[in-house]
Amino acid sequence: MRFFFILQIAGLLLFGQAGKAQPKHQFALGGSDFLLDGKPFQMISGEMHYPRVPREAWRARMKMAKAMGLNTIGTYVFWNLHEPQKGKFDFSGNNDVAEFVKIAREEGLWVILRPSPYVCAEWEFGGYPYWLQNEKGLVVRSKEAKYLKEYETYIKEVGKQLAPLQVNHGGNILMVQIENEYGSYGNDKEYLAVNQRLFKEAGFDGLLYTCDPPEAIENGHLPGLLSAINGIDNPAKVKKLISENHDGKGPFYIAEWYPAWFDWWGTKHHTVPAESYTGRLDSVLSAGISINMYMFHGGTTRGFMNGANYNDTHPFEPQISSYDYDAPLDEAGNATPKFMLFRSVIAKHLPAGQTLPAVPVAKPSMAVPGIKLNQSVGLLNILPKPVLNKTPLTFEDLNQDYGFVLYRSTLTGGREGLLKLNELRDYAVIMVNGKRVGVLDRRHNQDSLRLVLPSGRVKLDILVENLGRINFGPYLLHNKKGITQRVLFNGKEVYNWAMYSLPFSKVSGITYTAKKVDDIPVVRKGIFNLKAAADTYLDMSHWGKGVAWVNGHSLGRYWSVGPQQTLYVPAEWLKTGSNEIVVFELLKPQKTMDALDKPILDQLQ
Structure with missing residues (x-):
């Protein structure tokens, strides 16, 4: 209790007393450092996306971030979540990005905000809402008038939610990114300037910045804004490229540092040895460079929100539901060996007198064998x-x-x-x-x-x-x-x-039968009882292809081609007593399934 009380006092000192006006901080660009209230500040940030983590688990994940040594969280803002249909905005539930930022503040974390509005992020349409394609003549990522009109409407709604949480207004948002790796797409400086204007008009009146990979930084930077860099970590190269595009000055910020990678259906699970990156992390931090790990914690891309890659030389590559990313924090929010090694590196670079909090213990997980799905209905009957x-x-x-x-x-x-x-x-x-x-x-x-x-x-x-x-x-x-x-x-x-x-946006209201149903595709439902809730993983390796829900929450897609063979079920979405599972199967329905205590993310079939 005494330790908890001390943490509360520390939080109040950092971010002001609860219920009172928050103190305004100054966050500025120095010649080579970021300056927080006039003093050099090195961001050690990790990317974590609010829709990929159950809202009930946001705080726990942020405690893990603190335990690894992070002082900042980075997140995109996803237009297609917040304006799913034209003119209809949603910032509730798992879409409550303002609450995500506020919880970060309560946990002693700053935030880097990336409303963009194009995000890439292995996310459906790069974050754009599907309905933009119904606006005749609209061209995304351009100065085309219809696009800018919809963009302006969206970013002003985001501003209402988040502009008051900027550091210069007493919040914890240090910087805001305009566009996203635009230099890999185009080189229209007038378009980038329009982005800057729209952000300012939406209330984002603090520090704005751009980010691009090395080969695109010249195309993607906007004179006057900090040019952050993605995908390299050689300190000399980072400083050279940023200073060349920022009047010969810093600060120096790696906006996306990749100690891991994502997966797509039908290809092997990507892993990156932590040992290959500990030395790089050490050298970057030793050089005073700020960094944002993409990803610190990936989580899960639920529903139908995964994106896909495609170009003239590569086939269509839709991404899997797990966004585990081989990140320091795994899909369920537990520390990995990569987490522990990175924590050891970061501990060497803490300000004098600071120590890291203890690493929270791993969350319990459970196996649930023999779940019966004994109610069914053929798709053609509904x-x-x-x-x-x-x-x-x-x-x-x-x-x-x-x-x-x-x-x-x-x-x-x-x-x-x-x-x-x-x-x-x-x-x-x-x-x-x-x-x-x-x-x-x-x-x-x-x-x-x-x-x-x-x-x-x-x-x-x-x-x-x-x-x-x-x-x-x-x-x-x-x-x-x-x-x-x-x-x-x-x-x-x-x-x-x-x-x-x-659309299968929900699965309530479906009428099933307990009689034998041989129709395919088919929707199947089952009930399983629990004495206590813990994380678990549905084993879909014997099924074919489809989507699953537990207690009304989408768990995402599964597909026997792999490499992902399980679906993560967060403990926060389970309950003691009766739990409902629904599966929409296209190819190979089963009548039972098991839930495992560990994921299977690396098996191709």
Whole structure:
């Protein structure tokens, strides 16, 4: 209790007394250092994204950040979370970014804010809301008028939430980033200046900065703003590149330092040995350079919010649900060996008289064997009212953001032929008279399937999944989903489609049966009872492909191709007594599943 009281007093001294006006700090750029209230300040920051961590766990993760030696947290702000439909804003629940920042302050952490509004981040559409594509002529990351109008509306709403929390207003936001690695995309300084103006008009009147990789820093910096650098950690190179683009001065800030990497479906799990980076971290800190680790804690990309990479030389690469990232703090928020090694390095660079708090003990985890999913319903039995059109409509045409669309038409049977879907985006289950006859996968450039049709009128169903919009590169402007062009059978266009929107944004209200259901795709539900709640991991390795929910919370996508074979279930979303699990399975439904006490993130099938 005495220790807790001392921590409370320390927090009050740092950020002012609760309930009273917070003291305003000065955060400024010195010739070679950041200056906090006139004194040199070295940021030792780690990236952590509020939507990738359950709100109930934000504070615990921040305590872990302090225990590793971080004094700052970096986070993006995600436009598509906060304005999911045009003009409808949401800063509640897990989207309450202001509360995230306030908790950081209570835990003695400063914040680097990155509203951008383009974020990349292995996030759906790089953070842009899908509906921007419905604004005719709108061009993201440009001076195009419609884009700037929507951008301005969004950033002013963000400003209402977060501008009062800047350090010069008594808060803990030290700096705010405009755009995001823009130099890798373009070189329009007028566009960057518009960004600066919009941020200032939204109330962000403190320090603004840009960040770019070395090869793009000249394109992406805006004269007068600090140019931070991403992806290198040689102290001499960092100082040279930043000073060349900042009037020969510092401070020197690595805005994204990568001691790890992310994964995508069908490729091996990426790991980076901590030992390869401890010396680099030591040299950067010894040189007085400020740093932001991307990621300190990745967490989980739940729902349908993963992005994808794609360019002319690489296939479509949708990212997995786990954002473990091989980061110092694992997906569940526990310290890894990388965490402990980095902590030892940071401890060497603490100001005189400071020591690190003890590392919180690992969270308990549990196995739950033999969960029965004994209620089911076939997808074709729960279809909503369709939209009818002569030709297929995209997700965007249907005003649908994520999830699935079922396209239905009829063909004259008694023949064989090639079914071709021009520009399928992204994954399709093909059914004839309700039975699966094949799948098409954009990752493998598959767009055609040979069909043998029975006699009579044949019902053709094509269930299309949006696997995540591209989040990086020039193809941001080519991100519509579904069947985006024509459907051909034997070279002739197929017309007269019924389209059923299946966003699966929630799974309440579905009516199940306990009778045997052999239909595929299928939704299955089960109940499992717990005497106590702890973290666990659903083992989906025997299933095929789909999405799962526990107690109404989306756990994200699973796919047997790997490398991810489990879905993380946070203890915060479980309860003693009865818990509900729902699985929407496209290919290979099972009637039982196990939950494990450890994740499987490194198995390809």
